[in-house]
Amino acid sequence: MRDWRRKAFPNKLVHHGSYFTSKIEPEMKVWKRLVSVTFGNEEFTERWRSTFLNDFEGKLKKEKPMHQIEIYCDKIEEVGKTSPYFCNSLEKCALEAVTAICQDKSNLHELLKNHDFSKFGKLMSVIVLKSWPKNSDGQYVEGEELVMEHLLSWPMAISIFRVQDANGALINRLTDEAKERMEVASSAFCSVAKKFINGKIQIKTLNQILERKKEFTELLKIDDLCDDGRCQDGDAMKRLLRWREEEVEAIVNDKKMVEGLLIFCHKLQEYLKIDVRELQYKNQQNIDQMTLDDFMEVHRLDHDSSETGEVTYFNLCDDTRQMASSLHAIRDSYIFTMCWENQAKELSLNQLDTDETEPKPERDTEVYTLDLIHSEIFQSCNDNYRRIYESLRSGTISLEEVDRIFEAYKDKYKDMEKDLKIMRRINSSDDGRWIKRRIQQIQQYHDLHLALESAKVIMDVRETICPQGDFKVLQTLLDMVSWKNSHFTKVILVQYIKHFYALRKKGAI
Numbered sequence: 001m002r003d004w005r006r007k008a009f010p011n012k013l014v015h016h017g018s019y020f021t022s023k024i025e026p027e028m029k030v031w032k033r034l035v036s037v038t039f040g041n042e043e044f045t046e047r048w049r050s051t052f053l054n055d056f057e058g059k060l061k062k063e064k065p066m067h068q069i070e071i072y073c074d075k076i077e078e079v080g081k082t083s084p085y086f087c088n089s090l091e092k093c094a095l096e097a098v099t100a101i102c103q104d105k106s107n108l109h110e111l112l113k114n115h116d117f118s119k120f121g122k123l124m125s126v127i128v129l130k131s132w133p134k135n136s137d138g139q140y141v142e143g144e145e146l147v148m149e150h151l152l153s154w155p156m157a158i159s160i161f162r163v164q165d166a167n168g169a170l171i172n173r174l175t176d177e178a179k180e181r182m183e184v185a186s187s188a189f190c191s192v193a194k195k196f197i198n199g200k201i202q203i204k205t206l207n208q209i210l211e212r213k214k215e216f217t218e219l220l221k222i223d224d225l226c227d228d229g230r231c232q233d234g235d236a237m238k239r240l241l242r243w244r245e246e247e248v249e250a251i252v253n254d255k256k257m258v259e260g261l262l263i264f265c266h267k268l269q270e271y272l273k274i275d276v277r278e279l280q281y282k283n284q285q286n287i288d289q290m291t292l293d294d295f296m297e298v299h300r301l302d303h304d305s306s307e308t309g310e311v312t313y314f315n316l317c318d319d320t321r322q323m324a325s326s327l328h329a330i331r332d333s334y335i336f337t338m339c340w341e342n343q344a345k346e347l348s349l350n351q352l353d354t355d356e357t358e359p360k361p362e363r364d365t366e367v368y369t370l371d372l373i374h375s376e377i378f379q380s381c382n383d384n385y386r387r388i389y390e391s392l393r394s395g396t397i398s399l400e401e402v403d404r405i406f407e408a409y410k411d412k413y414k415d416m417e418k419d420l421k422i423m424r425r426i427n428s429s430d431d432g433r434w435i436k437r438r439i440q441q442i443q444q445y446h447d448l449h450l451a452l453e454s455a456k457v458i459m460d461v462r463e464t465i466c467p468q469g470d471f472k473v474l475q476t477l478l479d480m481v482s483w484k485n486s487h488f489t490k491v492i493l494v495q496y497i498k499h500f501y502a503l504r505k506k507g508a509i
Helices: 002-008 021-036 042-060 065-082 084-101 105-114 121-131 144-153 156-166 176-198 203-211 213-220 234-270 277-284 318-329 334-357 370-394 399-409 413-426 434-465 472-486 493-506
Strands: none
Touching: 002 021, 002 042, 021 042, 021 065, 021 084, 042 084, 065 084, 084 121, 121 156, 121 176, 144 156, 144 176, 144 203, 144 213, 156 176, 156 213, 176 203, 176 234, 203 213, 203 234, 213 234, 234 277, 234 318, 234 334, 234 370, 318 370, 318 413, 334 370, 334 399, 334 413, 370 399, 370 413, 370 434, 399 413, 399 434, 413 434, 434 493
16 A cells, blocks of 8 residues: 555655645545544554554655645644544644744745734744744743844744734634743833833844834834834834934944043043043943933934934033044044144143242142143144144145154155045045145155255265265255255245255256
């Protein structure tokens, strides 16, 4: 009989990768007949039935897990009425297939869309339990944060909750363990949805939502998961999501500004006594563990004002905020950092001079708070930085400043270009076309300076050993050195380069 069955149905149940009920119907009838046969001897009947059930399960397990579940969904009700033994084998294979297919969530998601799983409590229970993540101890994860992370990244969540929402009887068909997981999921999502609306939501959880806005919005529409009627208003939820995204972005931007401000403040510690402890403490807090309303007055669907969405947590006054924003824009500038440290050195020297003239009991080192850093250091540095920028852009920078500012950039002209590109950020209308030309002129000046130094050395040698020859060119270079030195603070870079080329054109050099 087994040989006949193999010859009669040699092919797989599912042909060419597509499942059709009509294709497997004839073979399914034969299987049902075979396992339904009874004999006078009960032991023989049991062995017969067991043999063919094992054969059927073996053949069914050769199919893809998704096809095994499709066959189960299509045939289980019919088979359950006529052949309980055959029904058990179908369910056994389907449950094993679910365990495998839970690793490939996209396929199971499609199945949930195409089949009414509310009839299949055991299968749904396995789906719920096998998909639920576990911790290192093998226990199901708990807590709003971890449960939300699971729900938002679990493609079947929307389908499963929709099945439950459309047919409340599903929950009663689940195993006790699966019921508990569903209740944990519902409770966690409902709580988070409420916090999302009122703004008392943890930043880490909010970021999870913003990364999966589509999934979150779909889950909000399910009645059992949100008891606030506004969750059903798609436009309102989109508006609230946009607000929450803007609020998180504002927090991230302010934190970056504060971190940059603190870095610049710490550069001052070598020269001055500073006090930024309050800001430093706030910056050190883990913002992921804080709630959105810790940082600001949040937007609300039923109330809005001009102050909502503005970060107040760091308690920055207008001047400090403007300083922090400016420093963030030019944080990588070597030139500004040099101005910043030079200003601190100057203030430090002034303090030393003052201390020496005061009686010892009255000496008290000034403490620089953020207000004082802004008024005494930032404003002066910013004015000086802008003055350097304007002189560079116009070409009116003096040789004295070129030597002082750009000495460190000799043979590092790519780095200079980066710094000047940072510098032009202070003027939004500056297209930066002047930068390459100015760098070229500074490089020419450096090269010329080297030539002048070499000329001086050669002329010194001439004085020592009195060689014969024409030294007019070298003398001209030395005359340039003398002219430069006598007008050092006034000589402008562009004029100096032009003067050199004019001499060379006359043949003097």
